Amino acid sequence: MAEESNESNENQLKRPYDDDHPPAPPPTAPTRQTPPSTFDKAMPVDVLFDKMVRVVVGVEPNKRTFEIHKGLITFSSGYFNTALNGRYATEASPQTLTLKIEDPKLFELYQSWLYTRYFRAPAPGPKGPCVQVTFEELVRLWDFGQRYHVPLLQNLASDLVIQKVGIEWMGPGSSAVRYAYAVTPVDSKLRKLLIDLLGMTGGAVGTLTAADKTEQTSAYPREVLVDLLSVVWGPQARRLDQNGVILMDWCQYHVHEAGVRCNKGPMKASTKASVKKEG
Numbered sequence: 001m002a003e004e005s006n007e008s009n010e011n012q013l014k015r016p017y018d019d020d021h022p023p024a025p026p027p028t029a030p031t032r033q034t035p036p037s038t039f040d041k042a043m044p045v046d047v048l049f050d051k052m053v054r055v056v057v058g059v060e061p062n063k064r065t066f067e068i069h070k071g072l073i074t075f076s077s078g079y080f081n082t083a084l085n086g087r088y089a090t091e092a093s094p095q096t097l098t099l100k101i102e103d104p105k106l107f108e109l110y111q112s113w114l115y116t117r118y119f120r121a122p123a124p125g126p127k128g129p130c131v132q133v134t135f136e137e138l139v140r141l142w143d144f145g146q147r148y149h150v151p152l153l154q155n156l157a158s159d160l161v162i163q164k165v166g167i168e169w170m171g172p173g174s175s176a177v178r179y180a181y182a183v184t185p186v187d188s189k190l191r192k193l194l195i196d197l198l199g200m201t202g203g204a205v206g207t208l209t210a211a212d213k214t215e216q217t218s219a220y221p222r223e224v225l226v227d228l229l230s231v232v233w234g235p236q237a238r239r240l241d242q243n244g245v246i247l248m249d250w251c252q253y254h255v256h257e258a259g260v261r262c263n264k265g266p267m268k269a270s271t272k273a274s275v276k277k278e279g
């Protein structure tokens, strides 16, 4: 008995280091309550790509059914983790969720991001993936991340807004800004990002169209204009060129857990030459 016991103990000690028995994932990983806001906490592949779940999105005639790996959709989303792993999760196989109010086209972008970390296949050339999505789609994806508790999605959407402005040198446009203000709270990181970009690049990126300037159009609600003045008149007022936009501190617009920062910023000292102070 003593010998058997020793062999068993030896196997237990060796197992985590054997090729056939790789180290087990941290016990808290599959049941994490707070979804990650950075990619440094990767889940094991066998957990991410385990069972399939169905998500029925929209209503007829545009209703679509998506099949997604459960580990993938639950890892990054507090909502989907609770819905599919929580105490009230259905026992059906496959598990099925219905999201009637969502747009299947937007959900398709979300599904694409889950598998590829992009919203659409990257375009060839120096402009990269950001040109494949519109400002309004990015705002809607950020809002989706807000409602389904997917900080990784929100952070990528913010990053691509910055890239689009910096690379394409175009403003977000009044419709995207109006949408953002309609669906976000006052202290939203998305509002801050859009207002900072408008205030710091302003006329350089053609923010105001002819229609925006007419009295008949209220392209920007009063709330937007007041926030814009706080940027233009504030102590941090400055003018950014394209390089300055790309080299901004991206992380200040991210949604992170308290005390967490990612490696997107802050701005390097060598880039300060591209930023001119107002006045």
Ligand SMILES: [Zn+2]
Pocket (backbone or CB within 6 Å): 250, 251, 252, 254, 256, 261, 262, 263, 264
């Ligand atoms: Zn960050």
